[in-house]
Amino acid sequence: MTPALTRKTALLLTVSPLLWAGNAVVGRLMVGAVPPLTLNLLRWLLAALVLLPLGWRVLRIGGPLWPRWRRFVLLGGLGVGSYNSLQYLALQTSTPINVTLIAASMPVWMLAAGALLHRERPRPQQLAGAVLSLLGVVLVISRGSWDTLMQVRLVPGDLYMLVAVALWALYSWMLARPSDDSAREWHWSEFLLAQIVFGLMWSTLAAGGEALAHGGSVEVAWSLPVAGGLLYVALAASLVAYRCWGMGVAAVGPAIAAFFSNLTPVFAALLSAALLGEPPQWFHGAAFALIVAGIVVSSRR
Structure with a gap:
């Protein structure tokens, strides 16, 4: 039986896409002020420092994290290190609307990863939905x-x-198919901090490569807006958004929550029009309609 969607849960699942859309807009505003890979490193370093008082127990020597360190190296690399770095790189030449719309094509990649890695054969409705999203x-x-x-x-x-x-998509399948269930009992702050710690290793390597490509160093044009933007992506788009999303998914399940994730392009279009002077075009609305239709079709039984 599908859990009832309460107003509180709907609010939680709406806050996360709004904050992630803001992350795309802030990333665009940071172009020229903070190099993209350095921005990703600073974002998660600050998030780790804020999260440390809550989740520090997971880092204890002899704790439950270290026997699973290989798994978290991959989780941190795919989620914290790769996805966010590539998103900020994308915003150097693309727009927040385009970036969030392309991200809304996730059903295509989820089906492909499930079929290739876990032999999850997609249903005809899922294939039809994937075509619409594509x-x-x-x-x-x-x-x-x-x-x-x-x-x-x-x-x-x-x-x-x-x-x-x-x-x-690979990262999400790793979360959905854990090697054991004991990590599900961790506090949310511990599970996220474990990913961030290993993700910071990948982010540091990426930022180091970025520095070498710029002659051995990178410059950050520090200002009050830049500091405010960094606080936003580290606290709101990382910790608050992840926490709200986790609570919402726990309440109604991922199937219903997936519809809310596609609010991100809508919020990105509105925020871009308000802050960047980049009004949405007709094809953005048409693309969003196709992607939402794809998800609706794929979720029908």
Whole structure:
């Protein structure tokens, strides 16, 4: 029986997409002020420091984390290290609307990862939904122009985001198929902190490579807006959004929560219009409709 969707749960599941849309807009605003891979490192370093008083027990020597360190190296690399770094790289040349719309194509990548890695055969409804979602992504990449699609001129940011979504699908399947169930009993702060700690290793390597590519150092144009943006992505888009999402999913399950995740492009379009002067185009609305239709179709039984 499907749990009832209360107003409180609906609010929790709406807050997360709103905060993640804000993350995309802030990432766009940071272009030129903070290098993207450095931004990702600073974001999760600050988030770890804030989370440490709550989840420090998971890092104790002899604790339950260390026998599973290989698993968390992958989780941290895919979730904290790769996805977020690629998203900030994507925002260097793409827009928050495009980035969040491409991210909303997740059902395609989820089905592919499940079929290839776990032999989860998709149902016909899921395949139909995946086609609709993929059409939405193609519409975003082509900018609504058939000539552009035929020329296959992709903005580098669009390609970065496609790779990021594929890696997030792998990350999600790792969460859904844990090697054991004991980690499910951890406090949410412990589970997230464990991922962040190992993700910081990957983020540090990526930021180091970015520094080498810029002659051995990177410059951050510190200012009050930059500091405020960093606080937002570290606290609101990371800790608050993850916590609200976890509580919402626990209340009604992932099937209902998935519909709320597709509010992110809508919020990104509204925030971009208000803050960046980038009003949404007709193809953004059409692509969003296709992606939502794909998810609705794929979830029908």
